[in-house]
Amino acid sequence: MARHRGTVVAAVLAVLMVAAGCGGGRPAERLSDVTLVLGDQAGGTRARAEAAKAFEDAPYRVRWANFQGAAALFEAVRSGEVDTAVAGDTPTLQALAGGVPIRPAVATAAAQSSTAIVVPPDSPIRTVADLRGKHIVISSAAGSISQLTVLGALEEAGLKPQDVRITFSLPTDAQAGFRAGHIEAWATFDPYLAIAQDAGARVLRDGTGINGHNGFISVAESSVQDPLKREALADAMRRFARAWQWSDENQAEYQRVYSDLTSLEPQVARNILTRTRQEIRPLSPAVLAELQSTADRFRAAGVIREPIDVAASSVPDLYSGGA
Numbered sequence: 001m002a003r004h005r006g007t008v009v010a011a012v013l014a015v016l017m018v019a020a021g022c023g024g025g026r027p028a029e030r031l032s033d034v035t036l037v038l039g040d041q042a043g044g045t046r047a048r049a050e051a052a053k054a055f056e057d058a059p060y061r062v063r064w065a066n067f068q069g070a071a072a073l074f075e076a077v078r079s080g081e082v083d084t085a086v087a088g089d090t091p092t093l094q095a096l097a098g099g100v101p102i103r104p105a106v107a108t109a110a111a112q113s114s115t116a117i118v119v120p121p122d123s124p125i126r127t128v129a130d131l132r133g134k135h136i137v138i139s140s141a142a143g144s145i146s147q148l149t150v151l152g153a154l155e156e157a158g159l160k161p162q163d164v165r166i167t168f169s170l171p172t173d174a175q176a177g178f179r180a181g182h183i184e185a186w187a188t189f190d191p192y193l194a195i196a197q198d199a200g201a202r203v204l205r206d207g208t209g210i211n212g213h214n215g216f217i218s219v220a221e222s223s224v225q226d227p228l229k230r231e232a233l234a235d236a237m238r239r240f241a242r243a244w245q246w247s248d249e250n251q252a253e254y255q256r257v258y259s260d261l262t263s264l265e266p267q268v269a270r271n272i273l274t275r276t277r278q279e280i281r282p283l284s285p286a287v288l289a290e291l292q293s294t295a296d297r298f299r300a301a302g303v304i305r306e307p308i309d310v311a312a313s314s315v316p317d318l319y320s321g322g323a
Contacts, residue, residue: 030228031060032059032060033060034060034232035060035061035063036060036223036233037063037081037084038063038082038083038084039065039073039077039083039084039086040066040073041069041086041087042191044086044258045240046066046261047257047258048254048258048278049239049240051246052243052247054242055236058236058239062236068170069171070088070095070140071091071143072140072170073086074091074094075100077095077101077218078099078100080220082220083229084217084219085218085219086108086216088144088145088211088215089145089211089214089290089294090303091141092104092216093298093310094142094144096313097304097308098143102219102220103315104216104218104283104314105216105237105314105315105318106241106280106283106318107280107283109214109276109277109278109280109281110211110214110215110276111190112206112207112213113207113208114190114193114206114275115187115188115193115207116149116187116204116207117149117153117185117203117206118185118187118196118197118202118203118204119186119202119204120200121201123184123185125184125185126204127204128153128156128157128159128204129157131154131157131159131163131185134165135166135183135184136164136167136187137169137177137186138150138168138169138187138188139170139174139186140169140171143298143303145189145207146187146188146189147166148210149187149207149210149211151301151303152211153204171188171192175192175195190272191262191264194268194271195264198267198268198271212291213290217240217280233318234319238323241321242323245279245323248278248279251273251274254273254278255269255273258273280319281321282316282321283315288310288311291310292308292311295307295310
């Protein structure tokens with residue numbers, strides 16, 4: 001009898017071990033326990049993804065977290081609140097230099113003209129050279145793409161940063177000050193730039209020929225180190241690519257949805273979305289070389305103090321192309 005009971009127990013244990021071995025189940029079953037928190041700026045990425053229905057059938061849960069600018073978004077990465085962050089090249093580099101635990105994963109096409117220095121319509125300031133001795137408010141923080149535009153424009157005009165007074169402000173705060181006539185010159189980015197232009201702001205110099213051609217979607221270091229989250233993130237990158245492709249092929253519909261979801265006026269949405277082609281690209285050697293060049297330029301300007309090895313900081317294997 002004892003031997004019979006031992007046989008039964010052994011059989012039960014064997015079944016349990018097999019069940020445990022298969023307990024991970026199929027990837028979709030495991031991924032159903034994962035929640036990705038997708039970091040966004042001014043609702044642009046969420047609008048694109050929802051317009052394209054990119055995450056409707058995702059095998060994991062998705063939650064969006066919206067921020068005014070890249071600085072606040074990257075602080076959320078630092079505190080472990082988000083798994084991804086979409087930003088321009090310079091704030092991404094500033095975050096890396098500042099020790100934010102992020103890894104660039106894919107490149108997005110960036111419109112160089114989506115950042116600019118603007119002045120009120122009746123301002124006597126007509127050229128960048130006229131900014132000597134003037135106050136420039138930059139959104140949103142040191143290391144932003146707006147700062148790169150300012151540095152490049154000043155150098156082009158034969159001015160040094162010391163020739164102007166520079167302060168930093170969150171976009172919505174600067175927007176209110178600009179509308180009230182309290183700001184002489186404002187360096188900002190879309191959608192705040194397009195809103196200001198629609199209200200009559202005059203562009204002194206945009207980022208064409210100064211800024212890089214790429215933005216980036218980065219992933220949190222802790223997230224990419226987690227096997228399940230890494231699997232979900234790789235899938236999310238493909239879905240992002242699908243959303244960007246859809247928005248490029250369906251511009252009128254995307255503009256409508258973007259306008260509705262962000263509460264932007266249709267003409268403002270159109271101005272933002274027609275500045276450049278909508279696409280996502282893998283982190284090719286050429287993309288990484290351009291980002292490294294920008295990093296070296298920022299270090300030479302003293303914006304960042306530590307050297308950055310862009311290739312070592314990235315995860316190009318998370319997305320190899322295709323949607």
